[in-house]
Amino acid sequence: MKFVLTAFILTFYLLFSSVAQNDIDDTTFVNPELDFQDFSRNLDSMLLLWYVQGSVNPAGKENSFDTANDTVIMPFFSQDMYIEQLARMNTYIEMTYNEIVQKYIEFYSIKRRKQVEVMLGLSEYYFPVFEQALDKYGLPLELKYLPIIESALNPHAISRAGASGLWQFMYTTGKLYKLNINSFIDERQDPMKSSDAAAHYLRDLYDIYHDWHLVIAAYNCGPGNINKAIKRTGKTTYWGIYNRLPRETRGYVPAYIAASYTMSNYKDLKLIPRKIELPAATDTILINHELHLMQVAEVLQIPIEKLRELNPQYKKDIIPANYNTLSLMLPAEYITQFIILKDSIFNYKDSVFFSSIRxxxxxxxxxxxxxxxxxxxxxxxxxxxxxxxxxxxxxxxxxxxxxxxxxxxxxxxxxxxxxxxxxxxxxxxxxxxxxxxxxxxxxQVITNKHEDETTTKDDYIYYTVKSGDNFYTIAKMYPGITGDDIMKLNGITNAKSLQIGQKLKIRKKE
The missing domain is CATH 3.10.350.10 (LysM domain)
Structure with missing residues (x-):
């Protein structure tokens, strides 16, 4: 057993050393100001990507992310007040205070207030997803602030090195953690699946270092660089190996602490979350046929931009569910309409949307x-x-x-x-x-009418399948309905095909 564990750790180390940044040597020049400038440029590039894509434009005007004049006066906090506020956060991960951390706090809370307000608005949508994944793996929930510095909460973010998504997975690391990446899909940009993979990765890193600052640093530059810095300094803490880390990583943990502080204390900093056009309630439909997002958008009259924001993993707007089941996330108010019109949606302009690839x-x-x-x-x-x-x-x-x-x-x-x-x-x-x-x-002429044109949606009940359900137990809830009735109405031939979360249409009995 010990041999197997040792082999696993060695394999893990070798794998992640191969994707780490370039090696550093003993002549590396450490200048916190240069580190900070590099971090600032990287964040601005992420925010510019937001604006160019049109995904987020809080002011609804041109240059809403112009950083040239984005400096306002904020409440003054002394060093003692910063220390007290960081301690008051009561986090499992230590929120260290020093001059380097303060510089990053001032960057977020003074120089990039507009962008932080947008991220505060986005956090209402994304943080519950992050927290669920972190809780699944038993990790500190304050790790939800990592995507703030990784991607500025932009699921479409792609770094200069090729890292992608909210959690900025490299291709190799994403594949290692079972994320599907092909011509149609990039699950590094799927908020739920990438969050699960990131939490899994963070847990694996903690099993190696048992120090959250080192884990956060290793998430950025890979275990290989962390191990080299430990070997060269003989120290086993982040601040102990600070001078032997790559430049980006020297700014990474201070930026994480600053982002955590700013997001947690936004009211004291007089920051106001921006309203973001993402639905408060969503639900998932399981798709088992090839589907284009434009088919859904045009039949259900949903803006295509909204569908892309909810389903960022589909690179070509195509859900390639030919041989497996894939998910489509919709605003909750459209779920019933999709179920009613699903046949029309799948057939709507299929020759138009798929002729280029078929x-x-x-x-x-x-x-x-x-x-x-x-x-x-x-x-x-x-x-x-x-x-x-x-x-x-x-x-x-x-x-x-x-x-x-x-x-x-x-x-x-x-x-x-x-x-x-x-x-x-x-x-x-x-x-x-x-x-x-x-x-x-x-x-070949496709209409948008449901198969039963004389029946309104008020004549149906829509039931969400739960754990332990089968057609018999579901039918018992509705007098006069049999399991066969439910299967026929929903076009199901295999009684064992039910999936948790699946929506079933049930005709009301008078």
């Missing part, structure tokens, strides 16, 4: 099989037990046709996916009779 599927001219002008395009939803030969026989077409129309190379089909099929116009009607539900086959 040209062979949406461009008839690129298909090997010719389609005559007298044929109608239909959409068939694959059911459990279907095979490509069975579907071809049903629609009186060839297997080669189906493969060509849908750009399929193998015979393997996935239940729930849609197939494009062309049939003669005069026989299209009869094929609809083979389907068990109204929405299994649709014409």
């Amino acid at each position: 040209p062979s599927q949406y461009d008839i001219q690129n298909n090997n099989s010719k389609v005559s002008s007298g044929e109608v395009r239909l959409s068939y939803t694959i059911k459990s037990g279907d095979n490509i030969g069975k579907i071809a026989n049903r629609f009186n077409v060839t297997i080669a046709d189906i493969k060509s129309w849908n750009n399929i190379k193998k015979n393997r089909l996935i239940a729930g996916k849609k197939l494009i099929i062309y049939v003669a116009e005069d026989s299209a009607g009869k094929y609809k009779k083979h389907l068990k539900t109204k929405n299994k086959i649709e014409s």
Whole structure:
């Protein structure tokens, strides 16, 4: 057991040494003023990124983040008052006071007041997410202030070194902590998943150092640089190895203490949180089909910017839920509407939004099989037990046709996916009779109407699945309703497919 633990720590050390900053040597020149200027430039670049992206513009005017004239007079605090206020924060992590820390406190509370007020507004949305992740791993909740200095609470932030997201994960570290990063998704920018990964990483660092200042420093520059500084100085505290740390890291812990102080004492500093256009209440929908955020935005009339802010992990505005289930976060007031209109949303302008990445599927001219002008395009939803030969026989077409129309190379089909099929116009009607539900086959003209146009949402109850639920126990809550009724209404064929948090539509009984 001891050997396994030692091997793990050694592997961990080697992995993170490889992503640390450049080595420092004994001739490193230490100048707190230069360290501070470097930190200031980095923060300003993060704030400028905010403004350029248009994600946050508190004044609604140009140059709202102009730092040239961003200096106001704040209440005067003596050294003794700073020490008292830091102690009054009653944190598990020591909030050290010295002249270096005071310089960073004054930077946040005097020179960057507008930006801090914006971050105070954003904190109302993000801090509960951070606290939940930190609590899960048993960590001090004041670590929620780390993203203040990492990203200025900008989930889209990308550093000069390539670190991304609120917690500024490098690619290698993100992968090590199971964050999905590919052409469509970057979970380093997912607030919930990146927060969980960051808390996990911080716990692993604490298991090595058992000193929170060293942990915070190692989060910035990697354990390799911390270990070298400890070896060169013979000391095991942050302030003891301060002169042997990389420049950015020398400013990192003072900036963390200053950010924690400023955010905690904003009322005494006469800072006013800005109102941020992020919904107070949100909920998550589980998606198991490819979906474009613009489809959701246009059908539900939600500004696309708001959807991007709530779902920053989707780099191309596409949720690539082809082979696994992914999440879509929406303002809570739109959840019911999404459930009612989900079929229309998935089919809305699909050829427009996906033709650039699926040209062979949406461009008839690129298909090997010719389609005559007298044929109608239909959409068939694959059911459990279907095979490509069975579907071809049903629609009186060839297997080669189906493969060509849908750009399929193998015979393997996935239940729930849609197939494009062309049939003669005069026989299209009869094929609809083979389907068990109204929405299994649709014409190419997509409408925004729900499958049951005569039923209003007031005729339904929407139930959120909880731990231990099954269709039988849920049905018992609603007299006159059976588990089969619920499954049919929600298009569910597998009784074991329920997931915690899933929304179910249940028809009211008179």
